[in-house]
Amino acid sequence: MPLEKYRELFIPMIENELFATLRTVLNESYPELKEAIYYHFGFSENESIQKHGKFIRPLLILLTAELLEQDWHKILPAACAVEMLHNLSLIHDDVEDHSALRRGRATVWKRWGVEKAINIGDALFAIAGKTVQTVSEGINVKNILQGSQAFMQCSFSLFQGQQMDMAYENQPSIRLDDYLEMIAGKTGALLAFSSEISAILFNEEKEIRNKLHSFGLNLGLAFQIYDDWLGIWGDEWQTGKPGSSDLIEKKISYPVLLGMQQITEFKQIWLGSKEFSPGQLSEMVELLDRHDIQQQTLSTAAYYNDKALSMIKAIGGNRNALNAIVQLTDELLDRNY
Numbered sequence: 001m002p003l004e005k006y007r008e009l010f011i012p013m014i015e016n017e018l019f020a021t022l023r024t025v026l027n028e029s030y031p032e033l034k035e036a037i038y039y040h041f042g043f044s045e046n047e048s049i050q051k052h053g054k055f056i057r058p059l060l061i062l063l064t065a066e067l068l069e070q071d072w073h074k075i076l077p078a079a080c081a082v083e084m085l086h087n088l089s090l091i092h093d094d095v096e097d098h099s100a101l102r103r104g105r106a107t108v109w110k111r112w113g114v115e116k117a118i119n120i121g122d123a124l125f126a127i128a129g130k131t132v133q134t135v136s137e138g139i140n141v142k143n144i145l146q147g148s149q150a151f152m153q154c155s156f157s158l159f160q161g162q163q164m165d166m167a168y169e170n171q172p173s174i175r176l177d178d179y180l181e182m183i184a185g186k187t188g189a190l191l192a193f194s195s196e197i198s199a200i201l202f203n204e205e206k207e208i209r210n211k212l213h214s215f216g217l218n219l220g221l222a223f224q225i226y227d228d229w230l231g232i233w234g235d236e237w238q239t240g241k242p243g244s245s246d247l248i249e250k251k252i253s254y255p256v257l258l259g260m261q262q263i264t265e266f267k268q269i270w271l272g273s274k275e276f277s278p279g280q281l282s283e284m285v286e287l288l289d290r291h292d293i294q295q296q297t298l299s300t301a302a303y304y305n306d307k308a309l310s311m312i313k314a315i316g317g318n319r320n321a322l323n324a325i326v327q328l329t330d331e332l333l334d335r336n337y
Contacts, residue, residue, distance in 0.1 A: 001320045003327040006063060006066075006321075007059070010058070010059055010072075011059075014059075014079050014080065017079070021080050021127075022037060022038070022043065025130070032112070032116075033120060036108055036111070036117075036120045037120060040087060040091060040108050040120075041087065056328070057079075057082045057083060057190055057194040058194070060216065060325070060328070061079040061197055062079055063321050063325050064195055064197075064198040064199065064212060064325070065202070067312075067318050067321040067322055068198060068199060068208070070202045073136065074135060074138055075139075075201055075202075077132065078147065078197050078198075081128045081131040081132035081151065082128075082194050082197070084128035085125070085128045085151075085158070088122075089121075090102065091109075091121040092162070094109055094110075095109045095118060095121075096162070096166060108121075128151075129151065129155075132148055132151045133148050135147070139201050143200060143202070150197060151193065154192070161182050161187070164178075164182040164186070168182060169252065172257070172267070172270060176254070179252070179254060183220070186224070187220040187224040188217040188219075188221055189217075191217065191220040191223070192215075192220065195213060195215050195216030198212075211312070211314055214307070215308045218307040219304070219332065222303075222304035222305040223333070224254075225300050225304065226332070228246065228253035229301065231244075231246030231251065231253055232244050232246055232247060232253070232256075232288065233285075233294055244284075244285055247281055247284055248281065250274075250275075254297055255296075255297045256270070259287065259293050262291055262293070263291050266287045301333060302333070305329065309326060309329060312326065312329070
């Protein structure tokens with residue numbers, strides 16, 4: 001079964017489970033809290049989500065269960081929990097980045113204020129932590145506990161990565177290893193958990209768990225480094241932002257750090273200006289191109305992508321699910337968003 005067929009099967013199930021879970025938990029909650037969480041997800045009071053999301057992380061959870069030839073229905077709550085964790089991080093990211101819009105609508109903090117947005121994200125984290133422990137009957141309690149502990153470790157890594165990201169702002173002297181550690185937390189941890197949790201809950205061997213975890217972690221590194229490439233060389237129709245948006249925003253990224261290390265003129269421009277003129281932006285992109293930074297960035301993303309694929313292909317199981325996971329992996333490094 002191709003990836004698109006799995007999407008057609010899984011995404012409505014994820015949406016329905018997510019909506020049902022939130023409705024159950026929030027039914028008696030403070031109206032403003034329920035309204036804000038529904039708003040962020042695009043839910044209305046009586047209907048599920050109006051526009052299909054990508055659901056990359058929940059898809060990975062169900063696809064890996066299918067790969068392991070297990071009943072994915074039993075771990076739908078885990079798929080919902082990881083989507084909640086991802087979304088609460090977006091609510092907090094919007095506060096931290098002062099982003100007024102998300103998906104073309106006002107962000108939660110823009111509608112309800114910074115203080116309430118932080119609390120709304122915290123409430124969603126509590127719901128997610130509860131949800132990951134409510135997988136279906138037939139899953140061993142010990143494995144549920146291990147899954148919950150892995151969820152909390154993933155959450156800590158995600159929050160730590162975001163803390164590092166904020167701490168690294170305007171610190172161009174950070175090493176590439178520091179940057180990779182940061183994105184391993186901010187981006188890789190959630191994909192690693194999403195890839196591994198089915199193996200934890202279904203009590204697979206440690207070797208299988210480790211391979212799935214490594215697959216997700218390396219996929220996260222590849223995903224973020226490719227995203228960094230898009231931030232400089234992606235077209236506006238791809239990213240929804242002006243060209244070279246990461247340079248305009250003076251955002252520390254993988255190609256920026258390469259430029260700082262390898263190109264004296266680039267480093268001088270970066271350190272010498274708080275904001276860049278159109279001429280400076282053009283010169284910086286030209287310098288990066290001339291010194292092959294674009295290709296180095298893409299080659300590094302491909303390196304981590306290949307590491308991820310080597311891990312997932314080393315696992316036996318449902319070949320349709322494996323092919324779908326490989327297709328999803330390829331999509332993430334050839335995406336227009």
